[in-house]
Amino acid sequence: MSSFSDNICAICERPNCPVRCSGGCLRSFHIQCLRLTSVPDRSWKCNDCVKRSHECFECKQRELDSELVQCSYPDCRRYFHKREACCRCNPRSLSTLDFVCPSHRCYACHGPSDMNNPLLKCFRCTKCYHYSCLPPSVQSLDSKRIRECLQPKPTWRGIRSKCLLRSITPR
Known part of the structure; x- marks a missing residue:
């Protein structure tokens, strides 16, 4: 995988x-x-x-895994709080084992990734776009990455403040 x-x-x-x-x-x-x-x-x-404690991908707060839901999409495995504000989903989907986080649908058209229309995906946030759906304000860094949000990483990790978007392999 x-x-x-x-x-x-x-x-x-x-x-x-x-x-x-x-x-x-x-x-x-x-x-x-x-x-x-x-x-x-x-x-x-x-x-x-090992500690069974991860950071919510949306709000960045650390929590025990029992308080989080994990995306079931094979190329993801991100963790989110079960509350609607963090997972931005139908709360009923949280009770199932097939929760899929918002980063697997185009932020503009809500369509999925496929072989002919892959998604350009952010490493830091859940935004992703089909190339044809990119807003004019989004900078294209290369054929696999774009800059959308300016969500900063915690300074203790020493990371520059920009989003890195990468192409995901369509399934």
């Missing part, structure tokens, strides 16, 4: 990560960002998965 976060470090947001969590989050990391001296074995889990 290929995760949306493959090769993008969950800490520094730079590419080419040799370490991947085998827990539910499927995030990737650099050895240096984890302060490890070597690549751990394939069964390695990040601290969040």
Whole structure:
């Protein structure tokens, strides 16, 4: 299974990560960002998965997994609070195992990704667009990334304040 976060470090947001969590989050990391001296074995889990506590992708507040819902989309695995404000969904869908977060539908037309019309997806927020639906104000960085929101990362991670959008593989 290929995760949306493959090769993008969950800490520094730079590419080419040799370490991947085998827990539910499927995030990737650099050895240096984890302060490890070597690549751990394939069964390695990040601290969040070990503690069963993750950050809500929408509001960025940390919570026990029992208080969160995880997107079931194979290329995602993001966590959200179960409240409507964070998951922006029909509350009834939260009681099912097939919750899909808002980042798998075009923000403009609400259509899904497909082979002929993939979504350009943000790494930091749930906005994504078909190329044909990009608003004029959105900057295209290249064929796979656009800059939409300016949602900053926490300064303790030392990340620049811009959104990175990447193409997701249509399913």
